Amino acid sequence: MVRTLQGARNGEATAEGHFPGFSEGVRTWARIAALSFGGPAGQIAVMHRILVEEKRWIGERRFLHALNFCMLLPGPEAQQLAVYIGWLMHRTAGGLVAGTLFxxxxxxxxxxxxxxxxxxxxxxxxxxxxxxxxxxxxxxxxxxxxxxxxxxxxxxxxxxxxxxxxxxxxxxxxxxxxxxxxxxxxxxxxxxxxxxxxxxxxxxxxAPLENDDAGTALGEAIPVHARAGxxxxxxxxxxxxxxxxxxxxxxxxxxxxxxxxxxxxxxxxxxxxxxxxxxxxxxxxxxxxxxxxxxxxxxxxxxxxxxxxxxxxxxxxxxxxxxxxxxxxxxxxxxxxxxxxxxxxxxxxxxxxxxxxxxxxxxxxxxxxxxxxxxxxxxxxxxxxxxxxxxxxxxxxxxxxxxxxxxxxxxxxxxxxxxxxxxxxxxxxxxxxxxxxxxxxxxxxxxxxxxxxxxxxxxxxxxxxxxx
Incomplete structure (x- = not known):
């Protein structure tokens, strides 16, 4: 079952984005965790293939922007990327499940x-x-x-x-x-x-995304909980x-x-x-x-x-x-x-x-x-x-x-x-x-x-x- 997030104009998402139901998200994160061999490069590649190319839950720009942010942080960037995307899709519970399963x-x-x-x-x-x-x-x-x-x-x-x-x-x-x-x-x-x-x-x-507008780097539909404040x-x-x-x-x-x-x-x-x-x-x-x-x-x-x-x-x-x-x-x-x-x-x-x-x-x-x-x-x-x-x-x-x-x-x-x-x-x-x-x-x-x-x-x- 797919849940649709539709934001209003004036500061919220300006287009529709599609995220999975929570149970489907859990199953997918368990699958990613089981395939997470090969160090951070391999793990990030697995996430990209499943989340961006196969499931199409998030876009290329949004994925890369999230990855760049995780590279700013201390800690394993692949696991933090999983937490970030899980949080983006299903708030705190999604981030906790994605990061823990990883x-x-x-x-x-x-x-x-x-x-x-x-x-x-x-x-x-x-x-x-x-x-x-x-x-x-x-x-x-x-x-x-x-x-x-x-x-x-x-x-x-x-x-x-x-x-x-x-x-x-x-x-x-x-x-x-x-x-x-x-x-x-x-x-x-x-x-x-x-x-x-x-x-x-x-x-x-x-490296930063070239010629990338910060307002669009995360994709079209940005959930309200992803806004600062x-x-x-x-x-x-x-x-x-x-x-x-x-x-x-x-x-x-x-x-x-x-x-x-x-x-x-x-x-x-x-x-x-x-x-x-x-x-x-x-x-x-x-x-x-x-x-x-x-x-x-x-x-x-x-x-x-x-x-x-x-x-x-x-x-x-x-x-x-x-x-x-x-x-x-x-x-x-x-x-x-x-x-x-x-x-x-x-x-x-x-x-x-x-x-x-x-x-x-x-x-x-x-x-x-x-x-x-x-x-x-x-x-x-x-x-x-x-x-x-x-x-x-x-x-x-x-x-x-x-x-x-x-x-x-x-x-x-x-x-x-x-x-x-x-x-x-x-x-x-x-x-x-x-x-x-x-x-x-x-x-x-x-x-x-x-x-x-x-x-x-x-x-x-x-x-x-x-x-x-």
Whole structure:
């Protein structure tokens, strides 16, 4: 059954638009969630094919405009796009259903794999599986550097900003949030000063629609609830804010800093504020803190978690659930380790994704105003350039810990450089990594093909006694 929204003139929609009934919307979002493999690019493509081309519920311009808005926000843009479109069609309930269903398959899959990893990680087949996945993920991350770099580094200033970002995080261990803040400030001030390099900033990781009238970018029929103004959005945002930060405050008050659950809640809540640039960018920050500061994971285990996230549906940032699971599993605070791990994983997912709903419900009605702000667009363009350097750091960090068994830190002149021990090279891991890189860059194999081939090769080598 199709529900017709018809607005009046003078500030409301000027033509008819067709949205589905709520139950049909739920079924469609469940279908999209089940097909949401392949990272944000693949997930966005699935949504576009089903919502724009197949169902024709929204138009091309409206879809792209919504995507550009979601790229302005911290958090996984594909999941936030689902929340936005669900909200546009069926108000708050639609956004909650769309966003939750989008995350649910990944939550269940990663939780199950985390349990298997924690209990049976020493089994040869499991070790071989993750040996192959590490090599594949390494190649995929290097491919992400090139893809995002081609899109974001449009002039020498952007290239310099990416290089400075890489040096800051790789050589000086500068925190990811500080790099993002500095890049945003530079882009904003550069645009306000009229510098040519920042004059044509895009929206986040994408670019603004060319010759697009802000009044028509969302399509013809704009529901009344999508207009700025009114108390409904503020009320919903206030409830979500309490749901997000309430458990964090309670855990800190009851357990105190230093408890693993309080640390998980606080850290991943902070992460939710700075996850610009997609999952690959923020994973460098997560790996830096989870391995170096909190000791929740060993370096190679972060790649194992990323391999899980790459091979399951849902947002790639769902790898954080694995991090929270392992952190609580190893420091259960008096609980049975498996129960603690499950609670840690669920807590991580809650504080990571609840803010995504908050940003959409609070900001979506003001999307037009944001779109017209050129200084803000320049700031986001600078952030995207800096993110290229951060993702390159992630790729190098992964490469060092996959190919070499020992990596030491050399300090001097204010720098802290990770330097591998040449004698600790892992020949099998290096060979698998070379195979994955060849498959991605020379043979142009798809992501799922590379993951499947690498996993199969890793299992075969492990069972043959040739594992790393």
């Amino acid at each position: 995350v649910l398959p990944g939550l269940v899959s990663i939780m199950a794999l985390s349990v298997v990893y924690a209990l049976y990680g020493k089994v040869a087949v499991v070790q071989g599986l993750f040996l192959g996945l590490k090599a594949a993920v390494l190649a995929i991350v290097f491919d992400a550097v090139l893809r995002i770099g081609r899109r974001a580094l449009r002039n020498a200033a952007m290239v310099a900003l990416a290089a400075a970002s890489f040096i800051a995080i790789f050589a000086f261990a500068m925190p990811f949030p500080l790099i993002i803040a500095a890049a945003a400030l530079l882009g904003y001030l550069g645009r306000r000063a009229g510098l040519v390099a920042f004059a044509n900033g895009g929206l986040g990781a994408g 009114g108390m409904r959005a503020l009320t919903v945002a206030a409830v979500l804010l309490v749901l997000w930060l309430g458990p964090v405050a309670a855990l800190l008050a009851l357990l105190g800093p230093g408890n693993v659950f309080a640390d998980i809640a606080l850290f991943f809540s902070q992460m939710a504020l700075v996850t610009f640039g997609g999952a690959y960018a923020v994973l460098a920050y997560v790996a830096q803190e989870a391995v170096g500061t909190y000791g929740w994971l060993a370096p190679g285990e972060m790649l194992d978690g990323l391999g899980m996230a790459e091979t399951t549906p849902g947002p790639l940032i769902m790898v954080t659930q694995f991090v929270g699971f392992m952190g609580a599993f190893r420091d259960p605070s008096g609980l049975p380790p498996l129960a603690a791990g499950i609670l840690g994983g669920l807590l991580t997912t809650w504080v990571t994704f609840t803010p995504c709903f908050l940003w959409i419900f609070l900001g979506a009605p003001h999307v037009e105003r944001l779109r017209e702000n050129r200084a803000l667009a320049a700031a986001l363009s600078a952030i995207t350039a800096a993110v290229v350097g951060v993702i390159l750091n992630l790729a190098v960090w992964f490469a060092l810990h996959v190919v070499f068994g020992e990596v030491r830190t050399v300090e001097g002149l204010g720098m802290r450089l990770a330097v591998p021990e040449p004698g600790s090279i892992r020949p099998v891991a290096a060979a698998l990594s070379a195979f994955a890189l060849l498959a991605v860059f020379r043979l142009r194999c798809g992501m799922m093909t590379v993951l499947a081939l690498s996993a199969a090769a890793g299992i075969a080598l492990q069972l043959a006694g040739l594992g790393a």
